[in-house]
Amino acid sequence: MSDGRPLLSAVVVAHNEEAQLAECLKGLSFCDEIVVVLDRCTDKSKEIAQLFASNIVEGAWEREGPRRHAGINAARGVWLLEVDADERVPPALADEIRRACSLSADSWHLIPVDNYIGDRLVRHGWGASFGKGAFAGLYRRGAKRWGDQRVHPEVTLSGSQGPMLKGRLVHHVDRNISDMIGRLDRYTTARARDLRDSGEIGSYRRNVRRIFSRFWKCYVARQGYREGPYGFLIALCAGLYPILSYLKARLEKE
Numbered sequence: 663m664s665d666g667r668p669l670l671s672a673v674v675v676a677h678n679e680e681a682q683l684a685e686c687l688k689g690l691s692f693c694d695e696i697v698v699v700l701d702r703c704t705d706k707s708k709e710i711a712q713l714f715a716s717n718i719v720e721g722a723w724e725r726e727g728p729r730r731h732a733g734i735n736a737a738r739g740v741w742l743l744e745v746d747a748d749e750r751v752p753p754a755l756a757d758e759i760r761r762a763c764s765l766s767a768d769s770w771h772l773i774p775v776d777n778y779i780g781d782r783l784v785r786h787g788w789g790a791s792f793g794k795g796a797f798a799g800l801y802r803r804g805a806k807r808w809g810d811q812r813v814h815p816e817v818t819l820s821g822s823q824g825p826m827l828k829g830r831l832v833h834h835v836d837r838n839i840s841d842m843i844g845r846l847d848r849y850t851t852a853r854a855r856d857l858r859d860s861g862e863i864g865s866y867r868r869n870v871r872r873i874f875s876r877f878w879k880c881y882v883a884r885q886g887y888r889e890g891p892y893g894f895l896i897a898l899c900a901g902l903y904p905i906l907s908y909l910k911a912r913l914e915k916e
Contacts, residue, residue: 665831666751667738667739667740668693668694668695668738668739669739669740669741669763669764669909670693670694670695670739670740670741670742670759670760670763671694671695671697671738671739671741671742672690672693672695672696672697672742672743672745672880673695673699673730673733673734673737673742673743673744673745673802674686674687674690674696674697674699674733674744674745674746674841675698675701675713675729675730675733675746676698676699676700676701676703676707676745676746676747677700677701677703677707677842678702678704678705678707679703679705679707679747679748679759680705680706680707680710682747682748682779682834683698683707683710683747683787684710684713684714685712685750686745686746686747686748686749686750687710687715688714689712689715689750689751689752689756690714690743690745690751691714692738692751692756692757692759692760693739693743693903695714695717695737695738696714696715696717697716697717697718697719697731697733697736697737697769698711698714698715698717698718698719698731699717699718699719699720699730699732699733699736699780700718700719700720701721701722701723701729701766702721702722702915703720706712707814707835717736718735719732719733719736720753720830724812724813725810725811725812725815726814726815727808727809727810727811728810730744730808730885731808734803734806737803737909739760739803740763740802740803741763741800741801741802741803742800742801742802742803742806743759743799743800744746744799744808745799745831745882746833748833748834748835749775749831749832749833749834750827750832751830751831751832751880752830752832754829754879755773755827755831756829756831757829758787758827758828759800759813759827759829761773762800762824762827765822767822767824768821768823768824769801769805769820769821769823769824769844770798770800770801770802770805770806770819770821770822770824771798771799771801771821771823771824771825771826771827772796772797772798772799772801772822772823772826772827773796773797773798773799773800773826773827773829773830773831774795774796774827774828774829774830775793775795775796775797775824775830775831775832775833776793776830776831776832776833777793777794777833777835778832778833778834778835779835779836779837779838779840779842780836780837780893782892784835784889784892784893784896785851785861785887785898785905786884786885786886786887786889786893787880787881787884787885787886787887787888787889787892787893787896788880788886788896789876789879789880789884789896789897789900792835792842792845792846792896792903793833793834794901796826798817798819798826799831801819802821804820805819805820805821806815806818806819806820807820811856812852812856813849813852813853813856815833815849817863821834823864837897838870842895842896842899843899846902846903847885848905849904849907850902850903850907850910851910853903853907853910853911854907854908854910854911854914855911855916857907857908858911863908863911863912864904864908866908866912869904869905869908870905871906871908872901872904872905873902873904874901874903876897876900876901876903876904877896877897877898877900877901879900880893880896880897880900881893881897882902
């Protein structure tokens with residue numbers, strides 16, 4: 663505690679996550695406070711959150727940034743830890759986070775991530791919103807701001823960056839290939855809306871070229887080939903992401 667405030671608050675955002683929310687929240691018992699943001703939930707997510715959360719924020723948000731900030735603003739901690747419902751904090755990482763909050767003089771820290779497709783750990787080749795190698799998940803209040811884009815909004819960080827943590831967050835990205843394809847469809851639809859809103863959707867020729875450049879980046883430069891067929895699938899989705907977003911923005915109204 664600091665000046666009567668919790669030292670560490672976990673912020674979890676969920677939309678109809680009854681299948682995995684409890685497992686996520688159980689792993690956050692090391693935090694002084696757990697804030698759960700429920701976005702248009704129609705399942706049992708609220709009942710599950712009530713078993714673990716110090717504070718529950720309910721509402722409806724079209725964009726990720728305002729949804730994230732609803733939880734951030736409700737949290738009282740000096741330090742904030744952002745975790746999604748499909749992510750898990752192992753005990754070793756939890757201990758490291760507590761030590762960082764107690765000892766660090768910096769403003770934010772990157773947390774490395776292990777991404778899973780089903781039961782398969784896939785460490786190489788991620789890109790274009792398909793998994794993340796590390797993220798600024800632990801930060802002091804006020805050090806992180808989310809942008810207004812619909813898909814993976816830009817993040818603005820202020821203050822000094824501390825050492826990357828060594829423990830790895832467990833991220834269950836997709837259950838199977840069907841989940842991966844469904845996510846590609848959702849993300850490109852949202853990205854198309856951002857493109858239309860910007861008034862500049864890009865060019866057909868440039869986005870065709872990006873099919874190959876993004877595939878190469880994920881499969882070769884980021885060593886996706888080491889993951890076998892999974893690496894190929896990730897690179898394929900990453901390559902298709904820009905052109906599908908562009909075609910939806912150009913050919914569809916919504």
